[in-house]
Amino acid sequence: SIAILLYMVRKFKTPDHWYPSDLQKRARVDEYLSWQHVNIRGKGSKLFLMKVLLPLLTDQPLPPEKLEGATEELNVVLKQFEEKFLQDKPFIAGSEVSLADLVALVELMQPVGSGYNLFEDRPKLAAWRRRVEEAVGKQLFQEAHEGLLNTKNL
Secondary structure, eight states, X not given: OHHHHHHXXXXXXXXXXXXXXXXXXXXXXXXXXXXXXXXXXXXXXXXXXXXXXXXXXXXXXXXXXXXXXXXXXXXXXXXXXXXXXXXXXXXXXXXXXXXXXXXHHHHHHHHHHTTOOTTTTOHHHHHHHHHHHHHHOHHHHHHHHHXXXXXXXX
């Protein structure tokens, strides 16, 4: 939950880059956190649900045309994310990783866990992912997503 993350940032006085005190940078973080609910989270979770969870529960794959529609919806918001939020910056709020980057990448890992490599033909997005993983710690990031990235074992 975004509310819980913001609470933790304030309570534990995390380093400033996570939720910047600079009002313009904070506005960029807040803008992304407000936008992502129905965009990145909504479309990425939908694809994960359709490709992984529903077939697991029903023991039947979804029709390809339904998956294509969900994939196209995700592609639209990924393009918006690159153009409106990343632009030509290393991170969403500028030159340092923030809570917005962490939330964005975590949400994008759901479709990756379903087998959709959304970073493959998006060099800007792939480079941003590498920067976020490095900022968090690649090993920690991989450990946190181990279960999600191994959904084929379900």
